Amino acid sequence: xxxxxxxxxxxxxxxxxxxxxxxxxxxxxxxxxxxxxxxxxxxxxxxxxxxxxxxxxxxxxxxxxxxxxxxxxxxxxxxxxxxxxxxxxxxxxxxxxxxxxxxxxxxxxxxxxxxxxxxxxxxxxxxxxxxxxxxxxxxxxxxxxxxxxxxxxxxxxxxxxxxxxxxxxxxxxxxxxxxxxxxxxxxxxxxxxxxxxxxxxxxxxxxxxxxxxxxxxxxxxxxxxxxxxxxxxxxxxxxxxxxxx
Amino acid sequence: xxxxxxxxxxxxxxxxxxxxxxxxxxxxxxxxxxxxxxxxxxxxxxxxxxxxxxxxxxxxxxxxxxxxxxxxxxxxxxxxxxxxxxxxxxxxxxxxxxxxxxxxxxxxxxxxxxxxxxxxxxxxxxxxxxxxxxxxxxxxxxxxxxxxxxxxxxxxxxxxxxxxxxxxxxxxxxxxxxxxxxxxxxxxxxxxxxxxxxxxxxxxxxxxxxxxxxxxxxxxxxxxxxxxxxxxxxxxxxxxxxxxxxxxxxxxxxxxxxxxxxxxxxxxxxxxxxxxxxxxxxxxxxxxxxxxxxxxxxxxxxxxxxxxxxxxxxxxxxxxxxxxxxxxxxxxxxxxxxxxxxxxxxxxxxxxxxxxxxxxxxxxxxxxxxxxxxxxxxxxxxxxxxxxxxxxxxxxxxxxxxxxxxxxxxxxxxxxxxxxxxxxxxxxxxxxxxxxxxxxxxxxxxxxxxxxxxxxxxxxxxxxxxxxxxxxxxxxxxxxxxxxxxxxxxxxxxxxxxxxxxxxxxxxxxxxxxxxxxxxxxxxxxxxxxxxxxxxxxxxxxxxxxxxxxxxxxxxxxxxxxxxxxxxx
Numbered sequence: 001x002x003x004x005x006x007x008x009x010x011x012x013x014x015x016x017x018x019x020x021x022x023x024x025x026x027x028x029x030x031x032x033x034x035x036x037x038x039x040x041x042x043x044x045x046x047x048x049x050x051x052x053x054x055x056x057x058x059x060x061x062x063x064x065x066x067x068x069x070x071x072x073x074x075x076x077x078x079x080x081x082x083x084x085x086x087x088x089x090x091x092x093x094x095x096x097x098x099x100x101x102x103x104x105x106x107x108x109x110x111x112x113x114x115x116x117x118x119x120x121x122x123x124x125x126x127x128x129x130x131x132x133x134x135x136x137x138x139x140x141x142x143x144x145x146x147x148x149x150x151x152x153x154x155x156x157x158x159x160x161x162x163x164x165x166x167x168x169x170x171x172x173x174x175x176x177x178x179x180x181x182x183x184x185x186x187x188x189x190x191x192x193x194x195x196x197x198x199x200x201x202x203x204x205x206x207x208x209x210x211x212x213x214x215x216x217x218x219x220x221x222x223x224x225x226x227x228x229x230x231x232x233x234x235x236x237x238x239x240x241x242x243x244x245x
Numbered sequence: 246x247x248x249x250x251x252x253x254x255x256x257x258x259x260x261x262x263x264x265x266x267x268x269x270x271x272x273x274x275x276x277x278x279x280x281x282x283x284x285x286x287x288x289x290x291x292x293x294x295x296x297x298x299x300x301x302x303x304x305x306x307x308x309x310x311x312x313x314x315x316x317x318x319x320x321x322x323x324x325x326x327x328x329x330x331x332x333x334x335x336x337x338x339x340x341x342x343x344x345x346x347x348x349x350x351x352x353x354x355x356x357x358x359x360x361x362x363x364x365x366x367x368x369x370x371x372x373x374x375x376x377x378x379x380x381x382x383x384x385x386x387x388x389x390x391x392x393x394x395x396x397x398x399x400x401x402x403x404x405x406x407x408x409x410x411x412x413x414x415x416x417x418x419x420x421x422x423x424x425x426x427x428x429x430x431x432x433x434x435x436x437x438x439x440x441x442x443x444x445x446x447x448x449x450x451x452x453x454x455x456x457x458x459x460x461x462x463x464x465x466x467x468x469x470x471x472x473x474x475x476x477x478x479x480x481x482x483x484x485x486x487x488x489x490x491x492x493x494x495x496x497x498x499x500x501x502x503x504x505x506x507x508x509x510x511x512x513x514x515x516x517x518x519x520x521x522x523x524x525x526x527x528x529x530x531x532x533x534x535x536x537x538x539x540x541x542x543x544x545x546x547x548x549x550x551x552x553x554x555x556x557x558x559x560x561x562x563x564x565x566x567x568x569x570x571x572x573x574x575x576x577x578x579x580x581x582x583x584x585x586x587x588x589x590x591x592x593x594x595x596x597x598x599x600x601x602x603x604x605x606x607x608x609x610x611x612x613x614x615x616x617x618x619x620x621x622x623x624x625x626x627x628x629x630x631x632x633x634x635x636x637x638x639x640x641x642x643x644x645x646x647x648x649x650x651x652x653x654x655x656x657x658x659x660x661x662x663x664x665x666x667x668x669x670x671x672x673x674x675x676x677x678x679x680x681x682x683x684x685x686x687x688x689x690x691x692x693x694x695x696x697x698x699x700x701x702x703x704x705x706x707x708x709x710x711x712x713x714x715x716x717x718x719x720x721x722x723x724x725x726x727x728x729x730x731x732x733x734x735x736x737x738x739x740x741x742x743x744x745x746x747x748x749x750x751x752x753x754x755x756x757x758x759x760x761x762x763x764x765x766x767x768x769x770x771x772x773x774x775x776x777x778x779x780x781x782x783x784x785x786x787x788x789x790x791x792x793x794x795x796x797x798x799x800x801x802x803x804x805x806x807x808x809x810x811x812x813x814x
Contacts, residue, residue: 002382004432005440023695024733065726075726087635088725088732095637095722126634209441212383212432231674232682232689239673241680241782 001220002212009034011223012047018229020058021084028119029083035118037213040204041157041196043115048219050081050112055226057084063107065092071100077110079172085110090119090176094128097178105176113174117146121155123178124148131184134174138166143193147186154201156185160193247622255524256745262527264745268654270523273751277762278602280550282610283617283807284522285772289624290457291792293448295802297323301462301795305366308333310477312470315370317361318462322448328361329462330354332374333470341392343426343499346675348378350390352423352466356459358384358437358446376427377434377676386437386446387430387455391423391463394497398422398471401486405475408482413814416493417556420775420787422467424497428456443628452514452627453771460788464496465795488794489812495790498773501783502679505763506670508749509696512737516744517629518770522609523746528619529612530589539615543592544582546611546807551575553808559777567603574604614807633740635732637722641713644721644735647742648706654750655699656706666700667756669693681760681782697754701734774808 012030021029036043060078063085067074073092077085089107096103113134123130131147141164148155177184187195255262269275281288294301305317318329336351353374361369365384372379376390396419401411430453432438442449449455468491476483508515533539554571574596581595589612596605613620649656660666671689673680682689695701708731712724721739725732741747752758764784765776775787791809793802 001380002435004383004435005438006432007435022730022733023701024731024736025729027733062729063726065723085729088722088729091635091637091722091725095720098638099720122634125632209438209444210383212435212438228674230672230692231677232671232680232692234673234675237686239675241671241673241682 001215001217003215003220004212005034005038005208008037008213008215011220011227014227014230015223016054016083018226019054021054025084025087028087029081029115032083032086032115032118035121036115038205038208039117039154039201040208041114041117041201044213044215044219046112046114048216050083051219051222051226053111054081054083057081063088066108071096071102072104073106075105075107077107077172079109079111081112082110082115082174083112086113086116086174087119089174090116090123090130090178093130093176093178094123094126097128097180101181102177102179105178107174107176109172110174111172113172114144116174116176117155117157120146120148120176121153124150124152124155127151128178128180129182129184130176130178131186132174132176133186135162135164141166143188143190145186145188147184148198149183149185150180152198154198154205156187156196156198157201158186158188158193158195160188160190162190162192247626249626252524252623252626255527256520262524262531264523264527267651267746268750270519271746271748271750273749273759273762275602275606276749276766277759278606279766279769280603280607280610281769281772281774281807282522282525282613283620283804284525284613284624284627285770286451286453286457286627287461287772287789287792288804288806289451289627290454290461291789291806292621292624292804294322294461295793295798295804298799299323301329301465301798304328304360308470308473310474311335312474315366316466317366319360324447326359327446327448328357328359329459330357330361330366330369330373331462331466332370334374336392338395341395343392343424344501346678347426348376350374350376350426351393352391352463354387354389354391354459354463355381355385356387356455356462358386376429380435382435383437383441385435386442386449387428387459388434388436389425389428389456389459389463391425391467391496394419394422394424401471402475402478405472405486406478406483408484410484410487410490410814413490413493413811416490417811418558419497420493420790421464421495421497422471423463424499424785425460425463425788426499428459430456450628451624452518457771457788460496460498461792461795464494464789464792467496468494468794487812488797490814491794492791492806493809493812495774495787495792498768498786498788499779499783500764500768500786502670502681502760502764504767505760506679506694506696508763508767509698509753511631512741512748513629513631513633513744515749515767516741516746518627519746520744521623521626522613522770525613525620525623526609529616530593532619533589533612533616535587535589540582540586542615543611544579546614547575547579547582547608549810550607550611550808551579552810553774556811557775557777561778564776564778567601570601571603571607574600574607578604578608610807617804633736635721635725635736636739637720637725639721639739641709641719641721641724642717644724644738645706645709645713647738648702648709651742651747652699652702652706652738655702655752658699658703658752660700660703660752660754664756665752666697666754668754668758670696670753683756695733697752698734698737698748699750699752700754702738705731705734705738 016026093105300321308314320327773786777785791806
């Protein structure tokens with residue numbers, strides 16, 4: 001079925017709010033999913049993978065900094081989804097880059113890392129260049145990178161299948177580089193990779209703005225079903241709370 | 246023509262104009278005292294249509310003798326062609342309900358990009374009358390519905406059919422033939438997103454321009470329909486309505502709580518609207534020359550405003566008292582004007598000392614009316630994107646200073662006092678309608694919407710103080726890693742600090758909060774009049790009363806329908 005971007009965003013906000021994401025985070029999370037889908041980068045497919053787990057994040061410890069110096073930091077996300085922890089990590093990299101020119105933040109134990117693209121893109125708008133790299137998978141390891149130049153509106157994104165075997169030590173890790181001095185670009189050396197340019201990302205966005213978003217009816221139903229958690233049962237009393245006669 | 250840079254330098258820095266302070270302007274009671282002005286969106290839209298001479302003509306007119314059927318208007322605007330599609334269906338009196346939760350209406354409407362063919366009209370026919378229960382595609386960018394006025398519609402048809410004119414005294418009581426109960430845009434029900442409208446359809450690329458246009462078209466159709474029915478009822482005696490009486494018919498509107506969260510959730514947009522209104526006022530105060538002609542004009546506008554208020558009828562005691570106060574205020578201002586004045590500051594100061602808030606804001610609207618050359622160009626600067634970006638490098642100490650300076654009003658509230666957190670806002674599972682409850686209902690409290698900005702600021706401030714005591718040199722980014730639950734409010738504090746006016750200064754959780762003020766503020770920006778509260782939670786009002794008629798497009802246009810008065814009969 002076809003829905004608008006605003007419908008998707010509103011339904012996702014309710015969904016995350018009902019999953020106990022806190023104020024500020026549920027807007028961020030909804031925007032991250034919408035951004036990927038709007039720009040042709042399969043936000044809904046990734047969200048479908050995250051859906052069974054988003055209700056569990058509330059029981060996990062909050063992210064914490066396990067190492068920090070003036071140009072770098074390491075954060076443990078305690079197996080949270082990037083949807084509710086990655087924005088703060090990018091903010092920290094951003095702040096350090098402004099202070100030191102360039103900075104690196106590594107996040108451990110973070111899931112759904114592709115959702116970082118929205119947070120990276122926001123840095124471009126703020127005049128910071130940013131890049132990210134991560135690997136994913138156990139049997140077949142894929143690698144991913146995204147980057148945006150300072151002042152730009154659209155990032156590049158690459159993904160590819162590697163010959164690597166999974167390494168227990170860097171599972172679910174993500175490296176973020178931010179710079180206020182250097183324009184960062186990234187592409188994979190991997191010959192089996194697929195590169196999506198900023199121009200293609202922009203073109204995808206134009207298509208979505210014109211035609212809306214195609215979504216599987218079952219995913220749409222699931223998002224709305226979870227979102228029901230923020231609605232209050234309708235009673236005669238609650239009808240009076242709307243000022244009705 | 247002004248520019249963003251010129252506006253910025255008028256608002257900020259050494260060369261800025263003397264704006265009224267946020268501590269005065271952003272009080273909820275003052276926002277709730279606003280009136281229509283020449284910057285209101287209805288005025289802006291009508292100016293554009295008439296100055297650009299839009300061509301608006303029916304391309305399909307299939308109404309039976311009782312006025313039921315389908316009508317399509319083609320709208321040729323400078324940057325594109327649009328179709329206004331309207332379905333008129335029989336509705337029994339017991340099905341007529343103004344609440345959002347209704348499921349059937351007399352009229353349903355859609356504003357669509359481009360021409361529509363028969364196949365597309367059929368597709369709309371299957372969905373538009375269902376409203377929330379239907380789906381449309383991204384060619385549609387506004388959906389609405391309306392119900393007949395039980396008091397006026399049949400009466401006016403019968404009068405015209407008998408060759409008589411409607412009694413103006415009855416129109417003073419209810420100034421419309423239809424009342425719209427919802428106007429949807431911005432991507433609801435599958436429609437085009439605002440982003441598409443803004444980028445693709447320049448004719449409607451201002452906030453709520455499409456929504457206002459649909460209401461204007463509804464008003465036009467309502468006048469056409471009563472004449473159509475009356476003409477077929479008794480062709481021999483039928484007489485068309487006189488234009489001056491037609492102009493006095495607007496469109497009714499019922500607005501409930503749904504509008505209130507909008508103001509809190511779009512703080513940058515609301516700030517932008519207020520900045521433009523206050524900038525217009527500052528321009529008039531500094532640049533508006535005062536001579537004898539201006540003194541006479543303001544005197545006439547004050548008289549007109551008093552008479553308009555006198556012709557505003559409501560059963561609500563609170564509003565009646567407000568209206569009486571405005572009429573007294575206008576008398577007071579008139580006396581002051583007759584004593585002579587040489588600068589607008591003299592009048593403003595007088596109003597602040599002697600008039601109610603509604604009277605003070607009425608004077609502001611009247612002043613703007615006199616100087617289109619200083620005011621009208623600001624109408625192109627009513628848009629704002631809601632980017633509440635976090636400033637990660639900001640020292641935590643600076644964040645604390647901002648809270649102390651910009652949110653002193655929130656820090657001054659005792660949230661532990663009885664009743665200070667008594668009210669909460671929630672969404673019902675019935676069409677997700679926003680509702681206002683009391684903390685007595687535990688389930689509702691757990692699911693309340695995050696509209697208590699002042700309380701959130703207070704909680705953030707308390708944690709920030711503790712954090713700074715241990716980490717005096719940290720940045721906001723570091724504070725956010727330690728306190729991720731505060732991300733939303735910190736981003737808002739920083740974002741609103743970049744605005745002249747910032748957040749609405751009120752505790753929306755207070756037991757005594759009056760949501761009516763929020764509704765009234767937004768409706769005034771739209772340009773409505775005749776506020777008629779039906780409870781503390783919803784209000785009836787009138788749109789486009791006094792506006793020129795569509796058949797007058799292309800004739801002389803003097804843009805003078807501020808505070809419309811009943812025509813002499």
